[in-house]
Amino acid sequence: MKQKCVAIAAALALLAPALASAEVKVGILATLSGPSADVGRDQYDGFLLAVEQGGGKLGGQPVRLIKEDDQARPDVGLAGVRRLLELERVDVVAGLTFANVLVALLGKIGATDVPFIGSVAGPSTTAGSQCKANLFITSWQSDAPAEAMGKYLTDRKVGRVAVAAPNFLGAKDKVAGFKRYYRGELVEELYTPMNQLDFSSELVQLSAGRPDGIFSFYPGGQGVTFVRQYRQAGLHDKVPLFSVQTVEGTTLGALGEAAIGSIVAETWTPDAGNPASRQFVAAFEKRFGRTPSSYAAFSYDSARLLGAAITGTGGDVSNRKALTAAIKSATFASVRGAFQFNRNNYPVQNYHVYKVVAGADGKPRFATLARDVLVNHGDAYAGQCAQKAG
Known part of the structure; x- marks a missing residue:
């Protein structure tokens, strides 16, 4: 034995x-x-x-x-x-x-x-x-990055904003987050099909109310198309573009000069x-x-x-x-x-606001505009989680 x-x-x-x-x-x-x-x-x-x-x-x-x-x-x-x-x-x-x-x-x-x-x-x-x-x-x-952008625009007294995003749950969450912290006037709120790549008529509609800025969320290839058409329509020189997950690492190279001047909210960018x-x-x-x-x-x-x-x-x-x-x-x-x-x-986590600028090599890069717009920020829904997850 x-x-x-x-x-x-x-x-x-x-x-x-x-x-x-x-x-x-x-x-x-x-x-x-x-x-x-x-x-x-x-x-x-x-x-x-x-x-x-x-x-x-x-x-x-x-x-x-x-x-x-x-x-x-x-x-x-x-x-x-x-x-x-x-x-x-x-x-x-x-x-x-x-x-x-x-x-x-x-x-x-x-x-x-x-x-x-x-x-x-x-x-x-x-x-x-x-x-x-x-x-x-x-x-x-x-909601959270958009909450940071809403707070940033409120702090800087940007009074009238138009909003554009694709028509799905994640985008509507972002707009909800933006509205939760933005205290100005929303002059337009547009939702477009998820695969739409022509925004010419929407850009006319967004600018018709003469907003002080346009807030958008368009991920991936949609973001590239939206920002390019924004510049082609001459809006970059007239109305600032504020966004989340529209101008970021996956799109910056494709956008090139078209991205310069865009203002974004995020918890991380490559310049961290x-x-x-x-x-x-x-x-x-x-x-x-x-x-x-x-x-x-x-x-x-x-x-x-x-x-x-x-x-x-x-x-x-x-x-x-x-x-x-x-x-x-x-x-x-x-x-x-x-x-x-x-x-x-x-x-x-913390959220910050960045502006896309031309680097020394002429390529677009992120420069910090405002750090810690939201600090140790938890989302608005954690209290609804019935149990402590995990």
Whole structure:
């Protein structure tokens, strides 16, 4: 009997390293085609960079990434997440680009213990009444950047503003956030189809009321088209453009001179001065040959967060609830500096306002206009989260 126990113990000792080095499967569900494909591409590349920097590992464990393109369509996203959970049996799902897709996935998220770590979409419902213990968002709740812009314009007494955004939940959340903090007059509020790429008639309508500024949110390729047409219509010289996630890393290169003069609100841009951010920007530009967007930065943070959580579990991700708890409490070097989750698994963070200017090389870059417009800012919906998520 004693010899048998010794043999079992020896076998378990040999088995433990094999278990600890088991491959971690991460499904990346993102919008990888269509007008906003650049957003999903940056999400994937940001996550990939962190894995590559770890020698193909996170938290010391080998990682395999499995891509699914949701095409910004809820039905396609739902089919994709089913494949990831039921066929691929992933340990974690990351990405999550559009709010309408994320909301469609809530039933599947709530029915599994697999953790989801989103790096763009942050719809109000998932931050409040439909928060999930296994859903984490590393970007922001959708309202928050727009709240910062609303406060900035109110502080500077910009009295009359027109608003334009695509017609989907995430965009309406941003407009709601803007209105929550803006105390001036809204002279126009327009919502356009998600795939629209001709804004000529909308620009005429937006400028007809002679606003003191126009506030917009158009992600990816829509943002490029909107800003170009804004300048072509001569509005840049007449009406300032204030935006969130319209002029950013994925669009700056394509926009070139057309972006100069735009004013944006965000929690991070490539000019952030902390060491983790500088390292990330340099590595991303070297690896992919372009400037990273905040989407890439938030996804990079997602991977770093997951790596810290895997370390916290001792490398064993088979216990999903333990992994979820480790994600909630993990500490890592964020590109934004200090990072913490609110009770609803959304970040508490600072927001700033930037202006796009011409750099010394003539290329557009972000220059800080106002730091800490909102400080240690939690979203407006955390109190509606019935339980402390995670």
